[in-house]
Amino acid sequence: MFLSPEIILEGYNKGLFPMADSFNDPFIYWVDPKERGIIKLNEFKVSRTLKKELKKNNFNVKVNKNFEKTINLCARNLNRKSTWINNQIIENYIKLFKIGVAKSIECFENDKLIGGLYGLIIGKIFCGESMFSIKRNSSKISMVYLAAYLKEGGFKYIDTQFYSEHLKQFGTKKIEKKQYLEILSQHGKADTVFPEEIRKNVLEYFK
Numbered sequence: 724m725f726l727s728p729e730i731i732l733e734g735y736n737k738g739l740f741p742m743a744d745s746f747n748d749p750f751i752y753w754v755d756p757k758e759r760g761i762i763k764l765n766e767f768k769v770s771r772t773l774k775k776e777l778k779k780n781n782f783n784v785k786v787n788k789n790f791e792k793t794i795n796l797c798a799r800n801l802n803r804k805s806t807w808i809n810n811q812i813i814e815n816y817i818k819l820f821k822i823g824v825a826k827s828i829e830c831f832e833n834d835k836l837i838g839g840l841y842g843l844i845i846g847k848i849f850c851g852e853s854m855f856s857i858k859r860n861s862s863k864i865s866m867v868y869l870a871a872y873l874k875e876g877g878f879k880y881i882d883t884q885f886y887s888e889h890l891k892q893f894g895t896k897k898i899e900k901k902q903y904l905e906i907l908s909q910h911g912k913a914d915t916v917f918p919e920e921i922r923k924n925v926l927e928y929f930k
Contacts, residue, residue: 743809760883
């Protein structure tokens with residue numbers, strides 16, 4: 724199947740998302756998980772270790788400045804042996820970024836992009852797609868900044884698609900498809916604006 728921004732958004736509004744078997748596979752398939760990973764933003768967790776790392780202020784975090792590079796590094800970098808992101812996905816999510824639906828968080832060290840993530844806005848839900856980390860903790864720091872921006876913008880949930888032990892540290896919980904569709908029905912049509920900046924220090928959002 725071939726994608727378009729409209730088809731992608733239609734899928735998300737039904738609780739589906741596209742994946743490919745590999746970077747070189749030209750086709751995609753739709754994923755409809757029976758169980759989903761979800762984070763309530765008012766329950767987002769930041770570990771003590773990560774708080775210490777954030778206080779060091781060693782990284783510069785930017786938002787929506789390098790979407791194309793971020794999605795390409797999520798697809799292919801030296802630390803990633805395989806990917807579900809192919810060219811078709813990359814091209815269409817860049818289009819979604821240009822119309823303001825897709826967003827990226829980017830973590831820099833000495834002007835080098837070393838971590839980040841991207842995803843889509845569906846109402847008051849941020850649907851996380853992928854993250855990458857070239858240097859330790861950079862994707863985790865990106866995740867914390869994402870949550871801060873979402874809290875600032877009045878969002879309610881981060882949809883992590885799948886549940887994992889890695890994501891559990893942020894407060895991810897496993898829910899059934901029925902529960903996810905209820906969240907989507909309640910919050911997926913709301914008008915929200917992703918903020919251009921956060922007004923407080925990032926850690927003040929998680930007291």
